Amino acid sequence: MFEDKLSVDADIGTTAKTGSFEKALRESEMKIRKAEEKDIPRLLALLGQVLQIHAEIRPDIFIPDTTKYTVCELAELLKQEEKPIYVAVDEDDVCRGYAFCQMQEQPFSTNMVPFKSLFIDDLCVDRQARGQHIGESLFEYVKQQAKELGCYEVTLNVWAGNTPAEHFYEKMGMKTKERQMEYIL
Numbered sequence: 001m002f003e004d005k006l007s008v009d010a011d012i013g014t015t016a017k018t019g020s021f022e023k024a025l026r027e028s029e030m031k032i033r034k035a036e037e038k039d040i041p042r043l044l045a046l047l048g049q050v051l052q053i054h055a056e057i058r059p060d061i062f063i064p065d066t067t068k069y070t071v072c073e074l075a076e077l078l079k080q081e082e083k084p085i086y087v088a089v090d091e092d093d094v095c096r097g098y099a100f101c102q103m104q105e106q107p108f109s110t111n112m113v114p115f116k117s118l119f120i121d122d123l124c125v126d127r128q129a130r131g132q133h134i135g136e137s138l139f140e141y142v143k144q145q146a147k148e149l150g151c152y153e154v155t156l157n158v159w160a161g162n163t164p165a166e167h168f169y170e171k172m173g174m175k176t177k178e179r180q181m182e183y184i185l
Helices: 021-028 037-057 071-077 134-148 163-171
Strands: 031-034 085-089 095-106 115-125 153-156
Touching: 031 134, 037 071, 037 085, 037 095, 037 115, 085 134, 095 134, 115 134, 134 153
Parallel strands: 115 153
Antiparallel strands: 031 085, 085 095, 095 115
16 A cells, blocks of 8 residues: 555645635635544545546556545544544535544654654545635644644655645645655566
């Protein structure tokens, strides 16, 4: 499974960064909460949207018309405190976007300072709901949660070729920390 290397389906088409988590939430009329079992069908649909983007970028790796998780796997993930899933829901409590996260403890080796990190494994905003600051709201919410959890940083991976996602995260203030490179045999 390539879960550490998933790119994001950014909230493309948003206007300039609002600078305020609360303002973005008001403008989008969205509420952000932890995902629940009732959200699984929408999570699967949105995971399908992300997979399609990845399959277009890397057809040598991703299989179109599949999803990253099964219903059972998602139900188990929802129980894991160290892997929170946050959803942005509209006034009808319908999931319009999500952020799959993972708590990570550093160091990976004895030569690193110990710290906690909140890794965004996957972030998606429904194609039909873009331009409403939902991606910004989710990202700001994740940052807020990371601070409350005592994290040093928020990290993620973006597939090369997912330029809209790269631009979105740069707009949100993220910087490149390291790059993974490959040589296909």
